[in-house]
Amino acid sequence: MNYIFVVLVENKPGVLNRVASLFRRRNFNIESLVVGRTEDPAVSRMTIVAECPNGEAAAHRIEANLYKLINVIDVQDVTHQPSVTRDLALIKVRVGPERRAEVNGLAEIFRAHIVDVAADSVVVEITGTEDKIESIIELLRPIGALEVARTGKIAMTRGQNDGVRRLPGMNGNQYDEMMMEMAEMTP
Amino acid sequence: MKMRGAEIVWECLTREGVDVVFGYPGGANMPIYDAMLNYPVHHVLARHEQGAAHMADGYARASGKVGVAMTTSGPGATNLVTGIATAMMDSIPTVFITGQVPSHLIGGDAFQEVDVTGITLPITKHNYLVMHAEELAETIREAFHVARSGRPGPVLIDICKNAQVEMCDFVYPELKLRERQSAPSPRVLLDEAAHLIEKAKRPVILCGHGAIISGAEEELMKFAVQTQTPVTSTLLGLGAFPASHELSLGMMGMHGESHANMAIQNADLLLAFGMRFDDRVTGVPKTYAPGAKKIHIEIDPAEVNKNVRVDVPLVGDLKSVLRDLLPLLGEYDHEEWKQEIAAWKAESDSRNIINWEDDGKLYAAHVVNDIWEATGGAALVTTDVGQHQMWSAQYYLLDKPNRWITSGGAGTMGFGLPSAIGAWFAAKNEEVWAIVGDGGFQMTSPELTTAVQEGANVKVAVLNNRFLGMVRQWQEFFFEKRYSAVNMLTPDFVKLAEAHGIPARRVTKREDAAEAIEWARKTEGPVVLEFSIEMEDAVYPMVPAGAALHEMLQRPMKA
Numbered sequence: 022m023n024y025i026f027v028v029l030v031e032n033k034p035g036v037l038n039r040v041a042s043l044f045r046r047r048n049f050n051i052e053s054l055v056v057g058r059t060e061d062p063a064v065s066r067m068t069i070v071a072e073c074p075n076g077e078a079a080a081h082r083i084e085a086n087l088y089k090l091i092n093v094i095d096v097q098d099v100t101h102q103p104s105v106t107r108d109l110a111l112i113k114v115r116v117g118p119e120r121r122a123e124v125n126g127l128a129e130i131f132r133a134h135i136v137d138v139a140a141d142s143v144v145v146e147i148t149g150t151e152d153k154i155e156s157i158i159e160l161l162r163p164i165g166a167l168e169v170a171r172t173g174k175i176a177m178t179r180g181q182n183d184g185v186r187r188l189p190g191m192n193g194n195q196y197d198e199m200m201m202e203m204a205e206m207t208p
Numbered sequence: 209m210k211m212r213g214a215e216i217v218w219e220c221l222t223r224e225g226v227d228v229v230f231g232y233p234g235g236a237n238m239p240i241y242d243a244m245l246n247y248p249v250h251h252v253l254a255r256h257e258q259g260a261a262h263m264a265d266g267y268a269r270a271s272g273k274v275g276v277a278m279t280t281s282g283p284g285a286t287n288l289v290t291g292i293a294t295a296m297m298d299s300i301p302t303v304f305i306t307g308q309v310p311s312h313l314i315g316g317d318a319f320q321e322v323d324v325t326g327i328t329l330p331i332t333k334h335n336y337l338v339m340h341a342e343e344l345a346e347t348i349r350e351a352f353h354v355a356r357s358g359r360p361g362p363v364l365i366d367i368c369k370n371a372q373v374e375m376c377d378f379v380y381p382e383l384k385l386r387e388r389q390s391a392p393s394p395r396v397l398l399d400e401a402a403h404l405i406e407k408a409k410r411p412v413i414l415c416g417h418g419a420i421i422s423g424a425e426e427e428l429m430k431f432a433v434q435t436q437t438p439v440t441s442t443l444l445g446l447g448a449f450p451a452s453h454e455l456s457l458g459m460m461g462m463h464g465e466s467h468a469n470m471a472i473q474n475a476d477l478l479l480a481f482g483m484r485f486d487d488r489v490t491g492v493p494k495t496y497a498p499g500a501k502k503i504h505i506e507i508d509p510a511e512v513n514k515n516v517r518v519d520v521p522l523v524g525d526l527k528s529v530l531r532d533l534l535p536l537l538g539e540y541d542h543e544e545w546k547q548e549i550a551a552w553k554a555e556s557d558s559r560n561i562i563n564w565e566d567d568g569k570l571y572a573a574h575v576v577n578d579i580w581e582a583t584g585g586a587a588l589v590t591t592d593v594g595q596h597q598m599w600s601a602q603y604y605l606l607d608k609p610n611r612w613i614t615s616g617g618a619g620t621m622g623f624g625l626p627s628a629i630g631a632w633f634a635a636k637n638e639e640v641w642a643i644v645g646d647g648g649f650q651m652t653s654p655e656l657t658t659a660v661q662e663g664a665n666v667k668v669a670v671l672n673n674r675f676l677g678m679v680r681q682w683q684e685f686f687f688e689k690r691y692s693a694v695n696m697l698t699p700d701f702v703k704l705a706e707a708h709g710i711p712a713r714r715v716t717k718r719e720d721a722a723e724a725i726e727w728a729r730k731t732e733g734p735v736v737l738e739f740s741i742e743m744e745d746a747v748y749p750m751v752p753a754g755a756a757l758h759e760m761l762q763r764p765m766k767a
Binding site: 078 | 325326329330333334337354385386388389390391392508509510512513514523
């Protein structure tokens with residue numbers, strides 16, 4: 022299954038390459054990777070969706086290996102935490118004036134926006150979960166040829182929740198209650 | 209104080225305690241080599257950059273300090289790659305400093321420009337590209353810290369030529385790096401470990417390189433004796449626990465002692481101390497120690513549950529985890545278990561060629577055993593990779609750490625001679641032996657002249673079977689003896705040595721070996737001994753690829 026990691030890294034040249042190279046070298050598969058600045062100019066935030074074929078064990082390996090990179094500050098696994106995940110897509114539909122209203126109608130239902138109208142095309146901007154974006158793409162497809170640009174997923178936990186950190190101490194955090202329970206269950 | 213970048217490099221290196229560097233100058237590091245003349249650092253000119261890298265590695269393994277190698281840009285830097293990968297796989301603290309074209313030319317395919325930070329990214333713990341002099345001090349400070357802290361490893365600093373000549377203020381910086389250390393193991397895990405140890409009837413300690421890096425020999429000894437637990441070592445863990453101790457089982461794994469492997473397969477508890485369950489020690493993981501609970505003490509959390517699922521992971525520095533664990537343990541006794549292992553050991557002793565009657569042939573085991581006896585087991589021994597490496601591991605029995613210098617994870621041929629030269633710089637008053645094969649030796653033998661130039665007191669024992677022996681052995685066992693590209697013509701190694709001004713002898717008979725070794729020991733400076741050994745001898749025992757650890761091929765008993 023796919024796991025979602027929120028990774029804080031130092032905002033320095035080459036860090037994206039280090040992270041991407043690590044996934045390649047360790048044979049982890051990246052579904053999507055989004056990187057952008059944060060409230061702190063020295064820190065970038067990555068949301069990495071990665072395939073973890075054997076679940077928790079693979080997630081642990083990914084987390085532990087990320088911490089081996091000197092530029093990685095914090096890694097949280099938000100897969101199973103209450104969180105908001107969003108993808109943004111720009112969808113250009115080749116459509117003349119006669120079917121423009123259809124596009125507009127769909128956009129309204131999905132709370133998407135029409136951000137450009139030309140003689141033979143419109144551009145729809147939509148944010149939402151992957152499912153929602155997949156749905157609108159499928160509905161737009163019969164109307165006209167599509168060109169799709171997507172950002173990949175970004176994620177943020179809700180409220181005070183943090184994601185799971187499997188490696189206590191790596192960023193100053195300690196064994197939390199869940200870890201202790203897991204530890205007690207181990208043998 | 210204003211300084212040139214090149215001077216800052218040496219200011220920082222000397223503050224890190226560096227007094228010897230191994231390297232090769234060239235266009236893109238000339239300012240660094242110019243500034244070097246004003247600092248009290250000894251430079252060793254290797255004959256190939258790979259040699260410089262292995263020398264720095266050998267120095268680090270023998271001294272426990274950070275080894276430093278420096279080269280120019282482009283091919284100078286790419287020639288380091290094998291050496292860097294070797295240090296990475298074996299967690300050796302090293303710093304590699306390469307020159308780079310001026311920063312304004314980067315990306316333009318300038319003369320001798322190669323993307324060195326890109327190439328070395330997956331084989332370094334971390335690397336840096338320095339474009340300006342003011343970044344130098346902080347970078348070098350950080351690089352040394354990264355190289356030696358936690359699980360050690362190689363760090364590369366690529367320094368643009370303009371950064372070497374720019375002037376800037378030099379202040380030796382505070383270390384700004386974030387501390388990154390695993391939290392101490394919680395009491396519940398330590399208790400669980402102690403409980404498993406108390407319950408165990410057939411425990412075995414698997415001692416790895418981590419025991420040496422952590423300096424945990426004392427705690428390991430205390431643990432083993434108090435709990436009467438037999439100790440077997442990985443290839444790189446040899447020396448952490450004295451081979452002469454009654455609880456020592458010797459090496460485990462593909463060419464490990466058969467009684468050690470039998471003990472592992474029949475154990476009910478494995479105590480993995482600073483090791484990573486490499487495929488050479490586990491055989492097929494599914495069949496590995498099926499009846500054993502596993503406690504894994506390891507500093508690198510990425511190694512936990514990587515190759516083998518463990519029951520209790522204790523992440524941290526081995527020495528400090530053992531210190532936490534020891535007070536929770538009582539005194540135990542495993543007499544029955546030790547008896548059982550002793551019976552397996554009697555069987556392996558009977559198959560040990562050393563114990564066989566002399567048949568007039570010269571086997572590698574005899575040579576290594578003779579070197580061991582002559583040196584009282586106290587020399588620093590380096591090797592290349594292959595049969596001679598395994599024979600050295602089996603027959604040069606070590607009682608002390610930091611004396612066994614071999615390329616384990618990477619398995620790098622040509623490592624033996626240059627690493628011996630590096631090791632000699634860390635231990636000038638000790639005996640240093642490079643035990644090499646005829647194949648590996650030919651990869652880096654030009655470093656003989658480096659040894660002469662430096663007066664390095666290194667004794668080279670070439671075990672010459674005129675084959676690429678390990679590959680030949682595999683072809684014999686698994687490819688129906690179809691020998692492919694393993695016949696090897698070798699030069700006259702005695703003449704080769706003499707051409708370098710090095711005294712040398714060839715030994716073809718068993719009875720001459722001990723005397724030649726004594727002669728080499730008494731002769732001042734580097735010496736080469738060539739031993740013409742049995743051509744088609746094989747390393748036993750051997751766990752074939754795809755087999756379980758107890759399914760070993762044993763040396764056939766003599767008819």
